[in-house]
Amino acid sequence: MDNKLEIKYRSQKQLFEILDDEIIVDLNTAKHKLKYNIPLEEIKNTHFITKTKQNGFTLIAYLSIVLNFVFAIYISSEYLKLSKNLLLSLFFSIAFGSIFLLKSLFEDYDEKHIDSSKLFYFIYTKKNALEVDRFIELVYKKQIxxxxxxxxxxxxxxxxxxxxxxxxxxxxNKYINENEYEVIKEDLDKYFNFNINLKE
Structure with a gap:
C-alpha cells in the first residue's frame, strides 16, 4: 500500500505521508492551515470521530442572498410585466435550486481523530472511509x-x-509475540551472562 494519502473535500485538502520514523501532515482545511511532522512514537492507538457542523453565519449569508435575489425578481417583474405563471415558475425554480445548493453546501461530514502529541485527523466521508481506515492501519503497522x-x-x-x-x-503492547519475547530474553541473558561485568 502507498505510504501517502491525499483527501480532497470541496475546497479542503489534506495530505499525509508516512516516513521511517514520522508522519508528515499538511492540512489545508476550513479550520486549519498547518504543516508539521508527528513522530511515530507520539501516536496513540486510540481514536474518536466527531461530526462537523457548518457555522450559522454562512447559512444566514446564503439565505440572505437567495431572499434578496427573489425580492429583486419580484420587483423587476412589475416593470417587465411578467405573467403570473412565469413568475411562479421562476420562484419555484429558484426555491428548488436554492434548497439543493444549500443542502449540498451544508452537508455535514465526520472527522476521524487519532490521539497524538499534535493534531492528527482525517476528513471522513462515506466515499473515503475505507481508504482512510486502510491508511490508519498502515500507520499502526509502520509504528510497530x-x-x-x-x-x-x-x-x-x-x-x-x-x-x-x-x-x-x-x-x-503486542509489538512482539510470546515466542519472540522468550527468544530475545534468552539471548539477552546469554549475552549478559557471558559478559558478567555488564550486568551490574
Whole structure:
C-alpha cells in the first residue's frame, strides 16, 4: 500500500505521508492551515470521530442572498410585466435550486481523530472511509515496525534491566509475540551472562 494519502473535500485538502520514523501532515482545511511532522512514537492507538457542523453565519449569508435575489425578481417583474405563471415558475425554480445548493453546501461530514502529541485527523466521508481506515492501519503497522527496529535488539551499552523492561513493554503492547519475547530474553541473558561485568 502507498505510504501517502491525499483527501480532497470541496475546497479542503489534506495530505499525509508516512516516513521511517514520522508522519508528515499538511492540512489545508476550513479550520486549519498547518504543516508539521508527528513522530511515530507520539501516536496513540486510540481514536474518536466527531461530526462537523457548518457555522450559522454562512447559512444566514446564503439565505440572505437567495431572499434578496427573489425580492429583486419580484420587483423587476412589475416593470417587465411578467405573467403570473412565469413568475411562479421562476420562484419555484429558484426555491428548488436554492434548497439543493444549500443542502449540498451544508452537508455535514465526520472527522476521524487519532490521539497524538499534535493534531492528527482525517476528513471522513462515506466515499473515503475505507481508504482512510486502510491508511490508519498502515500507520499502526509502520509504528510497530519502528518500535521493533528501535527496541527489539540487544544493545551492548544499555544496562540489562533497561533492555529487559523494553522487551516487556514490547510484549505487553503486542509489538512482539510470546515466542519472540522468550527468544530475545534468552539471548539477552546469554549475552549478559557471558559478559558478567555488564550486568551490574
Amino acid at each position: 515496525e519502528f518500535y521493533r527496529k528501535k527496541y527489539f535488539i540487544i544493545d551492548p551499552i544499555l544496562p540489562y534491566t533497561v533492555q529487559y523492561e523494553r522487551y516487556i513493554w514490547l510484549y505487553s
